[in-house]
Amino acid sequence: MYSGRHVHEAPDRPALIMAGSRETLTYRELDERANRVANYFRAIGLRRTDHIAIFSENTLEMIVTMAAAERCGLYYTPINSFLSVEEAAYIVDDCGARLVVTTAAKFDVANQFPQRCPKVEHWLVVGLDAPAAPFGNFASVVEHYPSTPGEDERLGTPMFYSSGTTGKPKAVKRTLPDVSPSEQLGIEEMGKRLFRMTDGMTFLSTAPLYHSGPQSSISIGLRLGATHIIMERFDTEQFLALIEEFKVTHTMVVPTMFSRVLKLPKEIRDKYDYSSLQAVVHGAAPCPRQVKQDMLDWWGPVIYEYYGGTEANGTCGCTPQEWLANPGTVGKAFFGEIVIRDEDGNDVPPGTPGTIWFRGGNSSFEYLNDPEKTAEAQDSSGTMSKIGDIGYLNEDGYLFLTDRQAFVIISGGVNIYPQEIENLLITHPEVMDAAVFGVPDEDFGEAVKAVIQPLDPDGGTPDLAERLRDFCLEHLARFKCPRTIDFIDEMPRLPTGKLYKRKLRDAYWKETTNA
Known part of the structure; x- marks a missing residue:
């Protein structure tokens, strides 16, 4: 969520446009707002490796808050905004958040957090002029802080929640590098190679930003100087209309979205121009073969696929050409080496299903407050890790999924x-x-x-x-x-x-x- 050099090179370029309201932030405006919030964080005593939580629908303020956390060395946890009070409050408490940001739209739920989350010190709500204590109005609180960068900016990172062995969600906590956010990160190269992102692209964001895939695509895109169109919620025809209106070059979807656009009447599908598209990336769930084939037949060879977990311990990627030659694959290893093992820990030959392990990827993650789950995900050498999915490799090294972690x-x-x-x-x-x-x-x-x-x-x-x-x-x-x-x-x-x-x-x- 760091815009870096683009603030100076293209300050008036739109960085973020909300698809419904058309509310817009240029790169200059995003930088100034993020700096104000970051300086507020420092003023209330938040320090590197501290945690905050964000309980919000897709809003500009949600992205600004994440951008500010990335300038202060904070871990930030975006929480699924559709969770119940007890589900969301559990995450707020478990992640150790010192501050929570929410919105007027989610306030009926969030207003019940303080009594359940006594460790939280600061509460802010967006869009509610006079919230009851302990909540403060987001805009009124942060407007008094300077819009210039802090003296010692350090990189922050998201901490998303996944499943726990007891059924409760668990945070995937990755090592936080002690570097300036202005440094070039590996995710930029990953975005270019795996997601086919390009400098200055127009990116259509279709999904909630409390998920790691959509959130990371915005984070990478801002570093590449992209203009992002943020859908407040996915609407099938609006998705197609936005592609034409903004001449969208890149987007990221889940297979369900493919299914829905394919089910639209032909006259609606044929109504819009998709010729601007360069890369449509999908992941998060297996895509039915026929659905993907139908999309390739419709939009041509612009459909790319990725496979990986929030743990970021390994990643696969698949071009349209590779998929057509290996229908059903999720691709070859892009980051880390894939090893397939049986229940006894033995490597299995191509074509034989087993647990998917990644060697040489990122094994430095942990499941917060769950050392047993952390140990279970890593082998004794410390060089390999898994997330529990089942699959097999073909003779050419392409991965196929046959099952998913713990059903x-x-x-x-x-x-x-x-x-x-x-x-x-x-x-x-x-x-x-x-x-x-x-x-x-x-x-x-x-x-x-x-x-x-x-x-x-x-x-x-x-x-x-x-x-x-x-x-x-x-x-x-x-x-x-x-x-x-x-x-x-x-x-x-x-x-x-x-x-x-x-x-x-x-x-x-x-x-x-x-x-």
């Missing part, structure tokens, strides 16, 4: 962790046992399915299913709640007590395959 559900590009939902469902007085997993969904890729063993053997009724859905909605974000609920007489568990979830899940995927 993580990827719905519309968003990771949903079943154990968290299972742990909640099992507390319901009418539930004996519960299993949650993803089932095929034409629009989202996967949908959340719950299979319940009711306490009453005859209690598996539509009324109970409705009560369980309402129960989930009380405690979880809507996108995590089961779309459908089925009932079973007895849950398949091994003698050790481990749930044989694959047996349940595979039956639903087999039905789709045979359909």
Whole structure:
């Protein structure tokens, strides 16, 4: 989120444009606002390696706050703005945030944080003129601070949350280099080679910036002097219209967005001009082969793919030409060497599925407050790490995914962790046992399915299913709640007590395959 030399070389170039409101910040304006917020951070005593949290929808102030944190050596955690009070408050407390920034649109939820997060010292809200204590108005608080850079700027970095072994989300904490943010970083070269980004491009951002992929693309783009069009929320036809209006050269999407634009009536798809596109990058979830083929047939060889985790321990990339020659692949290793191992830790030959490890990539990450999960992700040599995905390499070194970590559900590009939902469902007085997993969904890729063993053997009724859905909605974000609920007489568990979830899940995927 550091704009560097572009502040001086192209101060009046638009850096950020909100797609709906058309609110705009030039590179000069972004720099001045970020400096004000950064100087406020320093004034209240935030120091290098301290943490802040941001609970916000896509806004300019969200990006300004991240840009300020990157000038002060802070870890900053963008929180999914659709989480419930208890889910979001857990992250605020767990990350050790000293300051929280939220918005008027999210204030009904965020206003309940202070009583749950006693370690937070400072609270700011954007767009609410007279918020109740302890919240202060963002603009009024920071406007008194100078718009010039601090004397000793140090690089800050995001700290995103992933899944934990207990079902609670865990932060992926990467080593924070003690360098000036003005130094050229490896992510710039990665953006150019993997995401096909170019200096001065026009980049269309389609997804929430609390996700690592969208956030990192803006961060890289600002260093390259790009103009970014930020969608407040994804709308299918607006996405196409923006490409034409702004002559968009680059964008990043998830496969669900491909599916949705393909389902638009032909007269709408044919209405807009896409000739400006140079690179459309997708990731975050597997893309169905036919969907990707249809997009390549429509837009031509501009569809690029990447695969990697928030841990940044290794990355794969795939050009359109490589994918056409190896349909279904997520590409070759771009960062780190791929090693496929079986359950006993032995390397397996090409064509044999196993756990995906990366050697020589970034193994210096940790899962905050979870040393066991950190140790599990690394081998004894300290040179290899994994994130738990399953796949295989072909003879030419192209990676194919066959499963995902611990049955993580990827719905519309968003990771949903079943154990968290299972742990909640099992507390319901009418539930004996519960299993949650993803089932095929034409629009989202996967949908959340719950299979319940009711306490009453005859209690598996539509009324109970409705009560369980309402129960989930009380405690979880809507996108995590089961779309459908089925009932079973007895849950398949091994003698050790481990749930044989694959047996349940595979039956639903087999039905789709045979359909």
